[in-house]
Amino acid sequence: MTIAHHPSDETLLRLAAGTLGAGPALVVAVHLEGCAACRERLAGLEAVGGAILHEMPPAPLSADLFGRTMERLEGMPPTPVQDRVPKRQPALGIDLPRAMRRCDVGPWRWLGPGFKWSKVGIAGDPEAKVMLLKGRAGLHLPAHGHTGLEFMQVLSGSLSDERGQYFPGDLDEADDQVDHRPVVGQDSDCVCLAALEGDTRLHGWLGRLLRPIVGF
Amino acid sequence: MDAAGPHLPDRLAEQVRPEARLIVLNGARQKEVLPSPEELTRLLEAVAQARDRNAFARLFAYFAPRVKSFLIRSGLTDAVAEEVTQEVMIAVWRKASYFDPGRGGASTWVFTIARNRRIDRLRRSRLRTTDHFLDPSDEPDTPPSGEDIALMTEREKGVRKALATLSSEQATIVRLSFFSEKPHAEIARELGIPLGTVKSRVRLALNRLRTLLDNDP
Numbered sequence: 001m002t003i004a005h006h007p008s009d010e011t012l013l014r015l016a017a018g019t020l021g022a023g024p025a026l027v028v029a030v031h032l033e034g035c036a037a038c039r040e041r042l043a044g045l046e047a048v049g050g051a052i053l054h055e056m057p058p059a060p061l062s063a064d065l066f067g068r069t070m071e072r073l074e075g076m077p078p079t080p081v082q083d084r085v086p087k088r089q090p091a092l093g094i095d096l097p098r099a100m101r102r103c104d105v106g107p108w109r110w111l112g113p114g115f116k117w118s119k120v121g122i123a124g125d126p127e128a129k130v131m132l133l134k135g136r137a138g139l140h141l142p143a144h145g146h147t148g149l150e151f152m153q154v155l156s157g158s159l160s161d162e163r164g165q166y167f168p169g170d171l172d173e174a175d176d177q178v179d180h181r182p183v184v185g186q187d188s189d190c191v192c193l194a195a196l197e198g199d200t201r202l203h204g205w206l207g208r209l210l211r212p213i214v215g216f
Numbered sequence: 217m218d219a220a221g222p223h224l225p226d227r228l229a230e231q232v233r234p235e236a237r238l239i240v241l242n243g244a245r246q247k248e249v250l251p252s253p254e255e256l257t258r259l260l261e262a263v264a265q266a267r268d269r270n271a272f273a274r275l276f277a278y279f280a281p282r283v284k285s286f287l288i289r290s291g292l293t294d295a296v297a298e299e300v301t302q303e304v305m306i307a308v309w310r311k312a313s314y315f316d317p318g319r320g321g322a323s324t325w326v327f328t329i330a331r332n333r334r335i336d337r338l339r340r341s342r343l344r345t346t347d348h349f350l351d352p353s354d355e356p357d358t359p360p361s362g363e364d365i366a367l368m369t370e371r372e373k374g375v376r377k378a379l380a381t382l383s384s385e386q387a388t389i390v391r392l393s394f395f396s397e398k399p400h401a402e403i404a405r406e407l408g409i410p411l412g413t414v415k416s417r418v419r420l421a422l423n424r425l426r427t428l429l430d431n432d433p
Contacts, residue, residue, distance in 0.1 A: 009422035018331035050324030058281030
């Protein structure tokens with residue numbers, strides 16, 4: 001299926017620059033897995049980073065830095081041992097994207113009728129606001145707005161709101177200008193991965209529903 | 217060097233003509249001979265395949281001062297920037313076999329390592345290890361074709377040309393986006409425009425950059 005919704009240029013630039021938060025970065029990484037066009041866009045922006053590095057005026061180094069570095073290299077194995085043991089993840093009824101294989105993923109928990117969530121933890125960033133959401137076919141989510149950016153990647157099923165329809169592979173960025181009322185497609189349940197940036201909070205019901213349970 | 221100071225316009229002007237830069241080497245001022253992208257790729261491959269220390273020394277001489285400069289410009293102190301630079305160069309030595317010239321140039325690869333180490337350093341107060349979704353050593357190894365490598369070398373050159381083609385305001389926006397954790401505030405200050413206008417200027421700059429990158433691969 002053709003992917004219709006992609007991360008913005010600025011989001012990809014922030015990912016390339018390393019200034020996008022860990023939560024949004026995870027959601028975009030999942031999108032990149034399925035989107036060759038965005039991988040290509042990101043590679044171009046990382047190359048801009050390489051060009052900026054190239055043109056930096058060289059800073060003076062301590063005279064012994066090279067020597068100290070070589071000393072530290074002595075006795076190190078040539079290739080670092082990869083500590084890539086997959087996290088224990090509960091059976092959620094979906095194949096999780098590769099980008100999530102090192103995340104802590106909780107079991108489905110009840111959030112409302114036909115509406116479940118699962119907490120996603122990112123090693124190294126306990127404050128990241130990331131979760132999997134699962135809505136049954138036809139579910140109407142409460143209307144809500146956001147104080148900052150919300151990133152949402154569809155993993156299965158479909159979703160629509162006032163601005164468009166989202167299928168697996170699509171990534172939606174909703175900023176503080178967007179007030180929307182997402183509806184799950186009629187054909188099947190929908191699972192998506194969502195992240196809120198920084199101190200973003202949800203307005204409206206959904207916020208009031210989520211805050212005491214999810215914690216944000 | 218006052219790389220962490222607020223005199224950005226001077227430094228940006230300085231960055232426009234890298235070939236005119238001088239470095240202090242063994243007390244004598246000499247013209248730095250910049251290795252070509254192809255040469256850097258060859259040196260990285262020599263480290264990967266033969267643990268070639270001379271090749272590594274040349275990579276160090278080229279990259280370490282630039283990585284340090286980049287880190288200082290990103291807000292690290294001189295001492296921390298040097299520590300992180302050492303970590304970056306150690307990663308270059310140890311991970312050289314993961315460098316894939318079919319995916320990007322040597323400068324881009326080292327940039328992504330420096331970027332990830334900077335993230336680690338900035339988050340260190342509240343973490344053990346950071347999960348990098350864009351770890352350059354994270355992909356399955358597929359040997360690049362000669363065509364891939366030629367394409368990447370072209371891209372590297374195209375990107376440098378694109379940066380030079382941007383208007384000075386747009387180039388400033390792109391650079392600040394790489395240096396600053398909160399680029400919008402810094403862009404507003406630097407360009408003397410209201411914060412509310414920054415978003416649309418950033419969008420314009422990125423549109424232009426995208427057009428340049430697309431047309432000149």
